[in-house]
Amino acid sequence: MNEQDLRPWLIRMSQGEEEALHVVFEATRAHTYRMVYFLAANKQDTDDIVSEVYMELIRCMSKYNQEQPFMPWFNGIIVRQVRNWKRRIWRSLRLMERVKSAEQLVASPYMEDPFDGIHGGQELLPLVNHLSQKLREVIVLRYYQDYTLEAIAQLLNIPLGTVKSRHRLALEKLRHHVSHTMKERGESTYVH
Template identity: 55%
Template sequence: MKNIDWSPWLIRMSQGDEEAFRTVYEETREHAYRLICYLSSSKEDAADIMSEVYIELLKSADKYRPEQPFTAWFNGLIVRQVRNWKRKSWRLYRIVEKVKLLADVSPDRKAEAELSAVGDQLELLPILRKLPLKAREIIVLRYYQDCSMEEIAALLEIPLGTVKSRHHYALKQLRRQFEEVQG
């Protein structure tokens, strides 16, 4: 990776300049890919993690401070995304195990766990998009960001009871839509 002043590029990127993003991507992609391959346990995941790295780079370009070395800052971003990916994989494993354990539990809890597992495995994005925004927020924060119900209530500045009712409603809607897709 070239030793250049990245600040102007990152500022332009944070302002939506696509050319700046392309330049930063072209100059950093080999470095990022190598580091991801070293850190991740699966080479098959490298391309997906790489996408996550550049999405996060777009989101956090405005947080870069010129007094810090770009390479160190960028490496930190890569390491965090690899960790997030591993955590997501581990969460999928735990959810699948939970589904197995909940086989004899109430239908609501079992359905919730099954939906979580299916969501991570089959990408529920098209089905999620059909949910109203308030319900979608709860599902994304709960299952994709690993937030507790209390954290969601604080984050959205709504009562815990409202979070729980929206969660219940969203799961019911997802179940119904998933069953329609399964046909």
């Protein structure tokens, strides 16, 4: 199916029609699979990435400008999803390594604030899991997914001020927990 034939289905899909999604999927599936297969570092991930591509297509369809060619726009989604997958795999490997070493965490004598590590990528997943769901969402989206506070507000459909408040409260709770844990271990939390 060429792009002209696909255009009415794209319009119907942007309006939420399920049949249109199936038609667009069938028309683009082989192309998507080939492109993901060639871009993916681990070929076993191809099917999962293809699923992510179509989930992102559904999410982004309302942003598609019907006056522009569809395939270049769609290829951009494919490339971004392959990159996101690679980044997610890399982060999960890094997270596993840091969670293993978190048990052996010793405060650096050069670190004035024991929580400064989160800004440098220090993974604090075990501590984050103790936060309430609302606070955890903000921390995970901000530090594990690299979303801006503005993007988090949009994603969670809440005011930016609420995101900032939750972010500040979550950081305070995490700092308090780190400080408390270090005191229990008899470690200094400040440079002397």
